[in-house]
Amino acid sequence: MPVPEEGPRWEDPELTRLARRLRDAHRLVAPLPAEHRKRLIRHLLAITDLAKRDTALAARRLDAFLADFHGTPDAR
Template identity: 85%
Template sequence: MVPEHGPQWDDPELTRLARRLRDAHRLVAPLPAQDRRRLIRQLLVITDLAKRDTALAARRLDAFLADFRPPPAAR
């Protein structure tokens, strides 16, 4: 029996959030290890929050991306 409450597999809001989280991880991946670990921890917290509160997780991801500034490239 499928519960009638909670998110569904084809929930467009969850799909959009999952894609944005994936893209955020891709932004973080090329960073130096120390920066990458700290930022990935933040993304994992947002991912965990998405299990309980999709709207809040989306707002937190918005804030993360707004504050995201990759360090200047070494020359």
């Protein structure tokens, strides 16, 4: 018996792009000193959680996060 389709499709290009960008953002944050890294990771986790409900809003928040991140002196 087939399983009813629920939730997002795994081959959704928008979700795949967002997931890759979130992964890359985590990689950018990982080498930072612990005191900065913890705060930024919490922010990324909030964006990840938001993506479960509103992909477009999560993508905009990630854009803002990355713009702020690249503008900080601690960013590499």
